[in-house]
Each structure stands twice: as structure tokens, then as C-alpha cells.
Amino acid sequence: MTRSDDLLDALDPEQREVAETLRGPVRVLAGAGTGKTRAITHRIAHGVASGVYAPTEILAVTFTTRAAGEMRTRLRALGAQGVQARTFHSAALRQLRYFWPHVHGTELPTLIESKLALMAAACRRQRMHADQALLRDLASEVEWAKVSNVRPEDYPRIAVERGRSVTGQDHETVSRLFESYEEVKRGQGRMDMEDALLLTAGMLADDERVAAQVRSQYKWFVVDEFQDVSPLQSALLDLWLGGRHEICVVGDPAQTIYSFAGADAAYLREFPAKHAGTTSVELVRNYRSTPEIVTAANTLLAGSGSEGVRLRAQRPAGPAVTYQQRPDEVAEAEAVAVRATELHAAGRGWGEMAVLFRINAQSETFEDALSARGVPYVIRGASRFFDRAEVREAVTRIRGAARSGQTEGGLVEVVKGTLAGMGWSAEAPTARGQTRDRWESWQALMDQAEEFARGGGDLAAFVTDLDRRASEQHAPVAEGVTLATFHAAKGLEWDTVFLCGLQDGTLPITYAETPVAVEEERRLLYVGMTRARLDLSLSWSQARNPGGRASRQPSRFIVPLLPVDTTPAAGSRSLRSGKAMTCRECGRPLTTGAEKKRSRCVDCPASYDEALFERLREWRRERAGTESVPAYVVFTDATLQLIAELQPRTPEALLTINGIGRAKLDRYGEDVLELLTA
Numbered sequence: 001m002t003r004s005d006d007l008l009d010a011l012d013p014e015q016r017e018v019a020e021t022l023r024g025p026v027r028v029l030a031g032a033g034t035g036k037t038r039a040i041t042h043r044i045a046h047g048v049a050s051g052v053y054a055p056t057e058i059l060a061v062t063f064t065t066r067a068a069g070e071m072r073t074r075l076r077a078l079g080a081q082g083v084q085a086r087t088f089h090s091a092a093l094r095q096l097r098y099f100w101p102h103v104h105g106t107e108l109p110t111l112i113e114s115k116l117a118l119m120a121a122a123c124r125r126q127r128m129h130a131d132q133a134l135l136r137d138l139a140s141e142v143e144w145a146k147v148s149n150v151r152p153e154d155y156p157r158i159a160v161e162r163g164r165s166v167t168g169q170d171h172e173t174v175s176r177l178f179e180s181y182e183e184v185k186r187g188q189g190r191m192d193m194e195d196a197l198l199l200t201a202g203m204l205a206d207d208e209r210v211a212a213q214v215r216s217q218y219k220w221f222v223v224d225e226f227q228d229v230s231p232l233q234s235a236l237l238d239l240w241l242g243g244r245h246e247i248c249v250v251g252d253p254a255q256t257i258y259s260f261a262g263a264d265a266a267y268l269r270e271f272p273a274k275h276a277g278t279t280s281v282e283l284v285r286n287y288r289s290t291p292e293i294v295t296a297a298n299t300l301l302a303g304s305g306s307e308g309v310r311l312r313a314q315r316p317a318g319p320a321v322t323y324q325q326r327p328d329e330v331a332e333a334e335a336v337a338v339r340a341t342e343l344h345a346a347g348r349g350w351g352e353m354a355v356l357f358r359i360n361a362q363s364e365t366f367e368d369a370l371s372a373r374g375v376p377y378v379i380r381g382a383s384r385f386f387d388r389a390e391v392r393e394a395v396t397r398i399r400g401a402a403r404s405g406q407t408e409g410g411l412v413e414v415v416k417g418t419l420a421g422m423g424w425s426a427e428a429p430t431a432r433g434q435t436r437d438r439w440e441s442w443q444a445l446m447d448q449a450e451e452f453a454r455g456g457g458d459l460a461a462f463v464t465d466l467d468r469r470a471s472e473q474h475a476p477v478a479e480g481v482t483l484a485t486f487h488a489a490k491g492l493e494w495d496t497v498f499l500c501g502l503q504d505g506t507l508p509i510t511y512a513e514t515p516v517a518v519e520e521e522r523r524l525l526y527v528g529m530t531r532a533r534l535d536l537s538l539s540w541s542q543a544r545n546p547g548g549r550a551s552r553q554p555s556r557f558i559v560p561l562l563p564v565d566t567t568p569a570a571g572s573r574s575l576r577s578g579k580a581m582t583c584r585e586c587g588r589p590l591t592t593g594a595e596k597k598r599s600r601c602v603d604c605p606a607s608y609d610e611a612l613f614e615r616l617r618e619w620r621r622e623r624a625g626t627e628s629v630p631a632y633v634v635f636t637d638a639t640l641q642l643i644a645e646l647q648p649r650t651p652e653a654l655l656t657i658n659g660i661g662r663a664k665l666d667r668y669g670e671d672v673l674e675l676l677t678a
Contacts, residue, residue: 007046007078014283015039018248022047025275026248027226027268031309032297032530033288033493036250040222041071043248045078053220055082059240061091062224067491071224084218088233089193092200099203099210109191115139115181118190122180128173131423132389133438137166140261142178146194147230147262152179163514167435197232204239215242226251226271230262245275254301254308257487257524259516269307286311286530288493290318293536296561297529305519306526315533323562324539328548329362329501330632332541333369334659336498339537340481341373341661343496350376352495354482356528358507360388361440362500363483373661376480380488386470390438394419394445395466402459411459415449451545451630461628468629486524489531497532499525503540503552525557546632608645612676616640619675623668634668635659647676 008016018028018039030036044060047053060075060083062068071085086094093111100108112118116135119142123130130138141164145151150158155178156171158164166174185192191199204211218240223229226249229237241247249271256265272278286294291313301308326332340353355366355377363379364386370377386392397418406414424442452462482494501507508521529536538558542550554562617640624631635643639659648654651669655662660669 007042007049011039011042012285014281014285015042017281018283019043019046021248021279021281022050022052023246025245025271025278027271027278027280028248028250028283029268029280029309030250030252030283031286031311032252032255032527033286034283034309034311035285035287036224036252036283037067037071037074039283040224040248040250041074041078041080044075044083044222045080047220048080048083055080056084057217057219058083058222059091059218059220060085060222060224061088061237063087063228064491065090067224088236089196092236093196095214096196096200096203099207099213100199103203103207103210109189109195111196112185112190112192115142115192118184118188118192119177119181121184122177125180125184126173126176128177133423133435134166134168137435138169138174138177138181141166141174142181143192143194144260144262145178146192146198147232149231149235152176152182163517194232197236201232201236201239204236211239211242214240215244219244219246221247223247223249224251226268227253227256227265228258228263229267231264232262234264234267245277247275252308254306254523255490255527256306257490257520257527259520282309284309284312285314287314288533289313289530289536290315290534292318292321293529293532296321296536297526299561300522300526300529300557304522305515306523308526311530318534321561322537323558324537325554326539326541327550328543328546329365329541330369330546331636331638332500332539333365334636335539336366336500336537337369337373337375337661338659339498340370340375340496343535344375348496349479350481351479353498354484354489354492354494354496354531355498355500356484356486356489356531357499357501358486358509358524359440360437360485361444362506364444366483366500370481372663374663375661377483378480380482380484380492386466388441390422390441391445394422394442395463395470397422398445398459398466399463402463407459411453411457411462412449414459415446415462419446447545451547451632454547455624455630455632457628457630465629465633486528490527493531493533495533496535497528497537499528499536499538501540502538502555502558503542504555505552507555507557522557525555546630546636608641609647610644612647613640613644615675616643616672619671623671635664643672643676649673649676 008019011019015035015038019042044058048055060071062071065087068085068087075083097108116139119135119139145155152175155175159171251268253265253268256263272280294311294313298310324335326335336355344350398415401414401418419442424439449462452465507525508518512518512521540554542552620631620634624634636659639657642657651665654660654665654669
């Protein structure tokens, strides 16, 4: 057997077809977990081993340095050393640095790491004040315009057509700032990352000698994650090819989640029309997830406007996908912490679990719940809640107000006034971006203040509580449960994945107003679901805070996935069967508000000792007052009901109750056991 034959024997039939199709245009539609990197690296290695490709004549392009590094590592292991695997920007910059001095006789402009300083200078030129959040939003919009081949003078018209906006700024203002940014940049002899692509494309288009040299160097192209290609990247790729068709592209339309940043999946969908004679191959065998997870992911996309291959599971059967409705976000986070602790006790590593959500501001509740149980965690793609600049500044200002005795109007009014002075308002910004993210962080602080005030706490106690939360969430960890947004989780996988906060208004997000935007939100959920190997849990909360109005509905994407007889939580409405709220004791429908509040018929005896429950509530009230925290921070009513029902007599028995972890056992266990034995 030849080395080339050995390479092909390691592949499934569809992967092998990819690897054997060495010539001409090839499009690979690769579903999540189907081994796309394996297929394309074996294709390259097979081409090298069979003598069709020279390693130095191949350019493999992807979107992240991590993915490029992984590709190089795999190619070396397969005996294909010397192949160039780079990001678009890295490949363009390498060519630009080599050719620019020869073409222009000058030094290449200096590459900047961030647009913010230049954008700030552009704002000053326009006599406009911009804080860091607005600067980041403007920089992101300029980046979108440049990768979309939109010039400053065309921006107002195209922004209207594409539904683009920057919070608080009209399109003409953004256009002027865009032009001013470009002037400042040119005046300082600088270039940004988009310029690396633009200047390389311009050089190839204008200088035939440069284009010929690049095309003689690279005769074979492979592009990964092709659904994320922007108009600018597509134009550069066309210039690299120079009319040739020796290109293999790999992508998944169902994982198109960066349209807001300029990605256009149409290049993947329409590839065969552009390249006559294209060989199209679908990778459908999912090696990552259990059949239960794969079925749920397929169902999510079925009949929707989101295209994608229908996955076929290759793993053995596993646990059922779970769907959990919780009364509020605190209860949702607590349930995740409990389940993570149970899985870890059964042998699951902390690093093999992840909690995913739509926006960064959602992380704080989970940080708090995990910290309370001593569960280590890591934040991916963002800083911890209390490390975020807007949160640090807000807490500092609130602390200053407390020290100076500014208590007029009470806790809520002081916090509201403090945050309003920083730019917060009761109405959320309508656009995405840093301005929206910052508002979400401030709103989380506002919600905490309102909840704390309902528990009777004052401003000084609230500051103490904020400091406690911050200190408990800053313990260094070597390995922990991953907390990340859906976007940050793309390309990763874990044994256990909790998808949280899946209520309408959060997913799809409120500013997803068009059918196209809503479908991108569906694909975000698909990406989240397909990160899981063994366990997948989807949850949502009826209210933001404990005691809040239970008005939230589960995401419209979830409802078709729910089992027909799903009753997500005791006393809650069955979402698929249409049943009314039912008694937690006898199962009969509840009719009055009082019955629904306690989840029990008025004439149904409680399964727990109600007198003991009231004694526990009184103890909790006193303990919460001593610690200056809301009562639910000590224990929720649901946890107290379980204690009153099961009446545990040992610390070990207490740990088996939902809502009690090691940290709460150490803090409150002795008091609770004393009450139980009194």
C-alpha cells in the first residue's frame, strides 16, 4: 500500500470523496461535528503524497490563528510539511510586506492594533465627544463598511438599505466620522487590518508582475469556514486565483452567525454558479454528538429559512435533551450550578462543561451561582462581570455616593441617578454593539439594586454586597466550567452544555426585527446545541428576578422541540399540551392567584411541614438582615420547602438538597440543622 492509500483508509466515504477530488473547484458542505478539518487536511496530504501538489504551492486559508495553527499541526502529522496555513489577514500582510517596497519604493504604512485612538482623533476633528463604548461601535461599523466595500460617501445610502445603525448617531454623522478616520490614518502613515486586505487587493489588481508572481507561488487554494467570507475577502481570493478554478471551499450555511460583521453565506451557496464544473460533497456523519442532540439540532432547522445539511449521528445513544423552565434567572443559574456539581461528583471534569448564553451581561448570575457552590469557572471571550470597565466604574461611583452620605430617595434612586450620570437610561438602545453591551451591564446592576431594596437593604449594605460578589468571583482557577456567549463558543465543544436564558426577547434578541435577522438568531442556537457531545440542557426563566412578574415566554425556536407532555417545572404551564398550572401535590388545575403563587390547591395539604417552613423563613429573614443581603441569596423558598419536606439530619443529607452546595453548607448548615432538631 502507498502512503497515499493509507491516508484515504482513515476516512469515511464522504470524507474520502473530498480527499480524492484533487483537481478543479470543490465545495464541501460540512455539518457540525462531521470532521471537515480531517477531510481537508487529508485531501491536502493525499495531494502531496500522490505528487499532484507541491507543498509550497498550496495556500490554506481560515479565519482564526487557532484554526490555522491546528491545520498546520495536522498537516505536519500527515507528512505535508511546508504547506502554508494562514488567516486571510496574515496571508495578505505577508505578501504586502514583501511587495510594497518594490512597487512603491516606500515603507509599508504601520499596522495599528486598535482603531480606537484614531477614531477618537476623528471624533475630535468633528467636534464630537465619544466615550469608549461609542468609539468601539464606530470602529466596528467602519470595519463592516470596509470589508463590505462601502466607501464613506456611499455609507448613508447603503446603511439605510442594509438596516445598519450606530446607537445615537445618524448615518450622515457616521459617514463623516468614517471619512475623518481615514484622513487621520493616512496622515499618520498608518493602516488597519482591513487595509491589509484592501492594499493587497489593489496591488494585485494594478500590478500584473506582482499578480503573476503570487499566482506562480500559489497554485492550489483551500478555504475553511467559507460561509464567513466577506465581499472584500472574496475579491482578494478572486485576485489570488486569477481566473483559475483550483480551489476547495468548506463551510456550513447553518453556522452563518457573523452577517452583522460583513460575512455573506451567498458566496458558499452560489459557488457552483461561479465555478463551472464544481464537485459538491456533503459531510453529514456527525461524530461529536449523541443521536438525541443531533435529532434536536436537525429539528431546529427543519422547515426554517436556515439551510444546512441534515446530520446523521454516529455515536451511541445518550441522555435525553432536557428542557427546563425556571421561575427566574437566579433559580435558573442555581439549577445549572446544582447539575454541574452532580455531574462533577459523578466524574465529569469541570473543563468538560460549558454554560452558553446570548449576551455577556447574562454571565453575572451564573458567576454568582457557581461561586456560591465553590465551582471553578472561566470566562471565554469577555471579562468577568465585576472586571468589566463599566461595572468597575459604576461600583466605584456607587461606593462614593455611600461614603458621602448621598442617600436621598433611598437605594434605588441613588443607584439610578449614578448610572444615569454614566449614560444609562430605562430604555435599552435599539442597536447591537458595545453601547448595548454596556447598557446590559448597567441594567444588571439596576436590577440588583431593586431586588436588594425589596429585601430591606440600604445603600451601604448594597455596596458591601457588591464587594462580596466581586471578591467571590475573582478566585483564580486552572480549570473550570466555561461561561461564554454563543458567538464565542463557535468552533469549540464540551461533553456537557447548558444553553440558558432562552426566552423570547433574548433569543431571538429584541433588535432582530427582520426575518433574516431572526433566522441568524436561530442559527446561533443551532451552533450552541451542536457544541455538546453527551449532555444538552436548554432552559429559560419566566422572570428576570425572584418575585418578578412571570411574563416571559420560551424562545419561539424551542417550542417545536419540546416533548408533548412537557411540564417544565412544578406548578408551571405545560407549553406543548396547553395544560393550566397544576397543583404540586394533587395535579389538579390551579385557579386563584393565591393558589398559583404557592403552587398548591387551597384545600390540599402540603407535603412539607408548614410550621417548620415558616420557622425556616423567619430564620432566613434574620440571617439575611444580619448579612445585609436579599433573603433569596441565603436560600430560595423552593429550597426551604425541600428542607421542610425532607428534614435532613446530617450535613451530608443537606448537600443532597437542590440549592445547597458546599459554600452554603459551611455558612448556614449548622443553623439549619439546629432548627431541624429543635
